[in-house]
Amino acid sequence: MRWVRYLGVAFDSIAAHKLRSALTMLGIIIGVAAVLLTIGIGSGAAASITERIESSGANLITISAGGSRGLGSTSTLTLADAEALADRSLFPEIVAVAPQYSSNATVIYGNREGSYTIVGATDNYVQVRNLQVENGDFLNAEQVEKNESVVVLGATVASDLFGADNPIGQNVRIGGHLFRVIGVLKASGGAGFGSSDSQLFVPIGAAQKRLFNAGRSNGSDVVTQISVQGVNREALQGLQLQIERILRLRHRLDANSENDFMIQNQADLLELAGDVSATLTALLGGIGAVSLVVGGIGIMNIMLVSVTERTGEIGLRRALGAHDRDILLQFLMEALVLCGLGGLIGVGLSFAAAVGLQFFPTATFRIVIEPWSVGLALSVSTASGFLFGLYPALRAMQLDPIEALRYE
Amino acid sequence: MRMHSSGPESNAPVIELQNVTKIYQMGRVQVHALRGVSLIIERGEYVAIIGASGSGKSTLMNIIGLLDRPTSGAYRLNGVDVAQLGKGRLADVRNREIGFVFQRFHLLPRTTAQRQVELPLFYAGVRGKVAKRRALDALMQVRLGERVDHRPDELSGGQQQRVAIARALVMRPSILLADEPTGALDSQTGREVLALFRELNEAGITVIVVTHDQGVASQAQRIVALRDGAIISDAPSRTISSTQFASASGDAAHHRFQEVGV
Numbered sequence: 001m002r003w004v005r006y007l008g009v010a011f012d013s014i015a016a017h018k019l020r021s022a023l024t025m026l027g028i029i030i031g032v033a034a035v036l037l038t039i040g041i042g043s044g045a046a047a048s049i050t051e052r053i054e055s056s057g058a059n060l061i062t063i064s065a066g067g068s069r070g071l072g073s074t075s076t077l078t079l080a081d082a083e084a085l086a087d088r089s090l091f092p093e094i095v096a097v098a099p100q101y102s103s104n105a106t107v108i109y110g111n112r113e114g115s116y117t118i119v120g121a122t123d124n125y126v127q128v129r130n131l132q133v134e135n136g137d138f139l140n141a142e143q144v145e146k147n148e149s150v151v152v153l154g155a156t157v158a159s160d161l162f163g164a165d166n167p168i169g170q171n172v173r174i175g176g177h178l179f180r181v182i183g184v185l186k187a188s189g190g191a192g193f194g195s196s197d198s199q200l201f202v203p204i205g206a207a208q209k210r211l212f213n214a215g216r217s218n219g220s221d222v223v224t225q226i227s228v229q230g231v232n233r234e235a236l237q238g239l240q241l242q243i244e245r246i247l248r249l250r251h252r253l254d255a256n257s258e259n260d261f262m263i264q265n266q267a268d269l270l271e272l273a274g275d276v277s278a279t280l281t282a283l284l285g286g287i288g289a290v291s292l293v294v295g296g297i298g299i300m301n302i303m304l305v306s307v308t309e310r311t312g313e314i315g316l317r318r319a320l321g322a323h324d325r326d327i328l329l330q331f332l333m334e335a336l337v338l339c340g341l342g343g344l345i346g347v348g349l350s351f352a353a354a355v356g357l358q359f360f361p362t363a364t365f366r367i368v369i370e371p372w373s374v375g376l377a378l379s380v381s382t383a384s385g386f387l388f389g390l391y392p393a394l395r396a397m398q399l400d401p402i403e404a405l406r407y408e
Numbered sequence: 409m410r411m412h413s414s415g416p417e418s419n420a421p422v423i424e425l426q427n428v429t430k431i432y433q434m435g436r437v438q439v440h441a442l443r444g445v446s447l448i449i450e451r452g453e454y455v456a457i458i459g460a461s462g463s464g465k466s467t468l469m470n471i472i473g474l475l476d477r478p479t480s481g482a483y484r485l486n487g488v489d490v491a492q493l494g495k496g497r498l499a500d501v502r503n504r505e506i507g508f509v510f511q512r513f514h515l516l517p518r519t520t521a522q523r524q525v526e527l528p529l530f531y532a533g534v535r536g537k538v539a540k541r542r543a544l545d546a547l548m549q550v551r552l553g554e555r556v557d558h559r560p561d562e563l564s565g566g567q568q569q570r571v572a573i574a575r576a577l578v579m580r581p582s583i584l585l586a587d588e589p590t591g592a593l594d595s596q597t598g599r600e601v602l603a604l605f606r607e608l609n610e611a612g613i614t615v616i617v618v619t620h621d622q623g624v625a626s627q628a629q630r631i632v633a634l635r636d637g638a639i640i641s642d643a644p645s646r647t648i649s650s651t652q653f654a655s656a657s658g659d660a661a662h663h664r665f666q667e668v669g670v
């Protein structure tokens with residue numbers, strides 16, 4: 001561990017040239033922060049996608065009307081299909097089945113209006129889709145049974161139409177029909193398409209018959225989607241196959257026909273999201289790594305200038321008895337210490353940024369700094385310190401002491 | 409290992425140059441910086457080397473100080489032919505046997521006096537408390553015991569040069585080499601530095617000073633004059649008159665001598 005004693009020399013020299021050292025470190029600080037933050041943003045995005053998927057309900061399988069032929073084909077998915085799936089003796093692994101019929105409509109309250117998705121739902125939809133009620137109640141079994149003209153508002157809908165007023169008990173006009181507001185949902189945070197925040201929930205029969213004039217198929221009212229909740233995530237794959245089989249039977253599809261519905265399970269979705277975010281993270285990390293290498297080249301640049309600038313010092317050290325290895329190790333250690341310190345500062349700044357971001361509730365993304373990325377960034381920065389410090393250190397070592405002392 | 413105290417060579421002169429030449433190649437042009445210099449300096453001598461600018465004084469000092477190798481000729485230091493020594497051994501000999509003092513001090517920027525003086529000890533492998541103690545001793549010897557924590561910009565020119573002398577002394581070398589040590593100092597602080605050299609010489613160190621200044625040269629017992637890379641005179645200092653000095657070292661020095669009024 002002879003090189004350890006050059007640490008002191010390195011620190012002395014760094015302390016004696018604070019500004020230059022800081023500038024040298026800057027490239028590495030920025031490089032390390034770039035690696036950690038880009039990977040962190042990737043991981044954060046992955047985490048929130050996963051959360052979003054999981055927050056839409058646990059262990060879900062969704063069956064949507066219309067086959068892979070695309071939208072527009074007449075729907076064959078019906079309430080009777082949902083009822084068949086709800087048979088506990090046939091499907092003991094299914095916990096709940098929630099059919100829905102959704103479409104868009106204009107909603108008016110007073111002089112305010114907007115176009116929203118109206119979800120015709122059953123009373124168990126709130127539990128299957130993991131919705132939280134802020135105010136009032138969700139639809140109950142009786143209201144669904146009797147197709148009552150009651151509505152539950154998503155958080156955005158409520159604030160759009162009612163501002164700060166209490167919507168409960170008020171009547172809104174949906175497609176010309178009056179509906180009494182009985183509840184408002186908590187904001188789910190999801191901003192995108194399909195978020196419950198910008199939806200309204202009415203009894204499924206009211207949507208099918210009163211609002212949208214839904215068709216019939218095989219003697220039953222059609223639905224747009226059926227949400228099936230399984231007992232656990234492991235059961236989803238098997239359940240999906242069973243459901244597919246029974247629906248094909250019920251829809252009388254022969255072996256040559258494609259499905260006239262789409263079935264998707266949450267486990268697959270999560271896996272897909274994981275794959276996408278791994279690719280994203282690798283891509284972002286790669287960009288960050290390039291900036292780290294650029295930072296390393298910056299180190300080499302400044303170290304080379306520093307060697308030229310300190311030619312006199314090198315000559316003096318030679319006169320005082322420094323060997324080749326003394327000069328080599330001094331400059332190499334200096335580069336290593338600069339990179340190491342720069343790396344640590346970069347890590348510190350990245351954590352600060354990640355924590356600081358949490359204080360901005362409006363931020364639409366998160367930064368999750370992974371321990372492995374810290375290890376990666378620090379080892380790449382140290383390696384680049386070695387790599388890019390070696391050449392300037394060799395140059396310093398090869399300086400002729402006479403030339404070095406003449407230099408002033 | 410101290411060369412001067414070892415083996416049968418211990419009676420050899422400290423420095424023995426035989427017909428030393430140094431040729432610098434400047435592209436196509438050859439510069440003959442030294443043209444056959446032969447010089448013997450015994451242990452404990454105090455020698456001044458004078459000569460006009462460009463006469464080869466610094467080149468000679470660099471060769472004596474093992475910072476440079478002669479183009480031809482032999483150099484024995486304490487009886488050892490230095491041509492036989494490898495790079496690493498030369499560094500060791502510089503470290504242990506030779507103390508350098510430069511015109512421009514050559515202190516490290518923003519580094520305390522204590523740290524500056526510890527440098528040669530670091531390269532000798534002396535560290536920790538022992539190094540601190542020895543550096544402090546050397547600083548006390550040049551009467552800077554109170555200024556150990558000062559950095560170069562907090563010290564006067566004379567004090568900076570004393571730090572440099574402490575650094576040259578800390579390894580207890582047998583030779584002190586000074587190239588224009590008072591060149592950057594006013595006459596008062598210059599005299600202080602010279603007093604220090606005299607003291608060290610009386611303590612047994614061989615002192616070799618390159619100078620323009622007769623005031624500095626007259627401190628030495630012996631004055632070697634160079635012109636165009638060759639020795640033109642080598643005599644005890646008391647035998648050299650100021651006129652002779654002026655002709656040997658160039659007129660500028662003569663004026664300076666009169667100005668200083670030594």
Ligand SMILES: Nc1ncnc2c1ncn2[C@@H]1O[C@H](COP(=O)(O)OP(=O)(O)O)[C@@H](O)[C@H]1O
Pocket residue numbers: 432433434439440441459460461462463464465466467468
């Ligand atoms: N590294 C070098 N390359 C080329 N010429 C040099 C070099 N060093 C010294 N010289 C030349 O050698 C001669 C002697 O220089 P120097 O020993 O520095 O003289 P002094 O110290 O007496 O002024 C001068 O002509 C100088 O230009």
Ligand SMILES: [Mg+2]
Pocket residue numbers: 465466467
């Ligand atoms: Mg000179």
